[in-house]
Amino acid sequence: STNLIKYQYLHNNINMNRNTIIVRNLGKMNYLQALQIQQDILSQRHRPPTQPTTTSSSSFQDTLLLVEHDPPVYTIGKRDTKDDILVDENILRDLNTEVHHIGRGGNVTWHGPGQLVGYPILNLAHYQKNIRWYIDALQEVIQKTLLHYNIESGTYNTPLLTGVWVGKSRERKIAALGIQLSRWYTMHGFAFNINPNLEPYQRIIPCGITDTKLSVTSLEKEINKPITISEVSPVLIENFGKVFNSEMKVE
Numbered sequence: 613s614t615n616l617i618k619y620q621y622l623h624n625n626i627n628m629n630r631n632t633i634i635v636r637n638l639g640k641m642n643y644l645q646a647l648q649i650q651q652d653i654l655s656q657r658h659r660p661p662t663q664p665t666t667t668s669s670s671s672f673q674d675t676l677l678l679v680e681h682d683p684p685v686y687t688i689g690k691r692d693t694k695d696d697i698l699v700d701e702n703i704l705r706d707l708n709t710e711v712h713h714i715g716r717g718g719n720v721t722w723h724g725p726g727q728l729v730g731y732p733i734l735n736l737a738h739y740q741k742n743i744r745w746y747i748d749a750l751q752e753v754i755q756k757t758l759l760h761y762n763i764e765s766g767t768y769n770t771p772l773l774t775g776v777w778v779g780k781s782r783e784r785k786i787a788a789l790g791i792q793l794s795r796w797y798t799m800h801g802f803a804f805n806i807n808p809n810l811e812p813y814q815r816i817i818p819c820g821i822t823d824t825k826l827s828v829t830s831l832e833k834e835i836n837k838p839i840t841i842s843e844v845s846p847v848l849i850e851n852f853g854k855v856f857n858s859e860m861k862v863e
Contacts, residue, residue, distance in 0.1 A: 684724030
């Protein structure tokens with residue numbers, strides 16, 4: 613199948629040294645606090661050690677942060693303007709919703725309860741110094757997780773439609789991606805809809821997508837039964853380890 617071929621491609625083109633990725637589950641956290649944690653880890657990595665050592669501090673290891681943002685937030689990426697937010701910001705404040713301009717790629721998107729957000733902070737020298745490879749790998753993690761629930765998914769090879777899509781015509785978006793690189797270290801990442809209220813997407817043009825045939829969905833909606841982030845997280849972590857050929861160490 614296409615998924616199998618793509619999965620084999622990812623593994624055949626990865627640095628074969630097996631890495632360890634620290635997984636930190638931040639639980640429910642506001643957006644700026646999680647952003648600060650990403651920036652703190654990155655700043656430590658760019659700081660050279662004062663003396664040589666044979667053991668690495670955990671702060672210098674590749675890390676996957678998992679978080680559910682609460683209160684909800686709209687984030688605006690580099691390609692975007694506020695025009696893609698369709699309601700007045702005062703209304704959003706009344707709805708306890710934040711708005712932040714950030715440094716990742718992509719357009720406006722929503723984060724909030726019921727959405728599993730992953731922030732991989734990785735040194736791509738351990739894998740491949742290739743942005744396209746990295747985006748494909750993140751999408752593959754989501755796709756393999758969806759296959760666990762017997763959901764076929766696909767991707768588009770165009771920046772505007774980056775992410776993971778489901779449906780016969782790939783018309784429903786279930787996961788969004790927006791990344792930033794600094795000296796081949798990654799930050800920001802993916803947002804995977806598990807069981808959120810999808811109403812907040814009606815207040816924006818999500819990811820700049822204006823085609824009315826395209827919509828946003830969730831895992832719970834697709835499998836048509838209740839499911840929680842805590843159920844999905846271990847499956848996603850396992851698949852992250854497979855795709856990135858790494859041992860996942862959950863803290």
